[in-house]
Amino acid sequence: MLLERLIAGLLPVAAGLHLAAAIGMAMNRFRAGNRLWITGWILSGCIVLLNGLLCREIPLGNMYHVLTLLPVVLYPLHRMAERMTGHRLSPIAMIVVAAVPLIGACFMNRHWLWQRPPVLQSAWFIPHVMAYVSAYALAGAAFGTWLSAVVQRLRGLDPTQLDKTATATLRLMFPFMTAGLCTGAIWADTAWGTFWSWDPKETWSLITWLLYAACLHAPSTPRGLAAGRRLHALAFGALLVTFLLVNLLPRLASPLHGYAATSPARVDARPPWCNNPPAHI
Numbered sequence: 001m002l003l004e005r006l007i008a009g010l011l012p013v014a015a016g017l018h019l020a021a022a023i024g025m026a027m028n029r030f031r032a033g034n035r036l037w038i039t040g041w042i043l044s045g046c047i048v049l050l051n052g053l054l055c056r057e058i059p060l061g062n063m064y065h066v067l068t069l070l071p072v073v074l075y076p077l078h079r080m081a082e083r084m085t086g087h088r089l090s091p092i093a094m095i096v097v098a099a100v101p102l103i104g105a106c107f108m109n110r111h112w113l114w115q116r117p118p119v120l121q122s123a124w125f126i127p128h129v130m131a132y133v134s135a136y137a138l139a140g141a142a143f144g145t146w147l148s149a150v151v152q153r154l155r156g157l158d159p160t161q162l163d164k165t166a167t168a169t170l171r172l173m174f175p176f177m178t179a180g181l182c183t184g185a186i187w188a189d190t191a192w193g194t195f196w197s198w199d200p201k202e203t204w205s206l207i208t209w210l211l212y213a214a215c216l217h218a219p220s221t222p223r224g225l226a227a228g229r230r231l232h233a234l235a236f237g238a239l240l241v242t243f244l245l246v247n248l249l250p251r252l253a254s255p256l257h258g259y260a261a262t263s264p265a266r267v268d269a270r271p272p273w274c275n276n277p278p279a280h281i
């Protein structure tokens with residue numbers, strides 16, 4: 001109970017620090033904003049550690065765990081993206097992207113005592129989840145930059161630099177998403193005896209990947225760049241469906257990936273054409 005209360009108290013504080021950091025950055029108080037961001041990031045890391053102590057597992061197995069991990073992953077990825085792409089990412093967009101998952105985690109069923117079910121006892125569990133968490137964090141950062149470019153256009157300013165930054169961030173994100181898709185397929189073959197089942201989660205993951213691939217391969221002509229921006233918005237919308245709606249809406253519920261938001265009892269489900277029992281590894 002003590003750990004649960006401590007986490008419940010730290011969540012709104014961490015979210016508030018991120019929002020305060022964004023406000024500070026917007027007011028050109030960059031040093032104060034950066035300090036608030038780092039403090040919020042440290043608190044977010046403490047929440048992840050406490051989640052692990054509470055469930056006695058690596059806390060990656062449900063929606064709440066992933067939401068609390070996203071802001072922890074985003075800060076170092078933000079720094080890495082700036083160094084690797086040579087573009088300065090909008091700190092306000094990054095901080096807001098980090099704050100949103102924390103705010104969501106404050107108002108959801110947290111599954112405190114989640115335990116890893118048999119199908120997740122796999123060597124592919126951590127690389128698959130971490131690849132997708134990194135991809136989602138960078139995709140959120142790229143979309144935040146895309147929104148900043150939209151605002152620049154509406155104000156009659158030149159958004160070229162922001163467009164280049166968003167594209168560079170997507171190029172860094174795409175290998176993580178590809179790794180997540182491939183490790184998921186290998187894991188599915190290990191657990192259920194088939195690489196692909198056209199499960200709602202798998203289908204939307206593929207749709208998301210294809211949209212981002214199309215966005216990155218849009219021609220560098222004026223029409224092509226405009227199409228790429230529209231594809232970026234569609235791809236991020238598909239990502240939200242994959243990450244949130246497939247887990248939360250009953251009609252889109254994923255029978256093979258039910259552990260993401262429901263009890264572990266459902267994870268032994270397998271495609272009807274798969275005769276092999278799920279591997280308990």
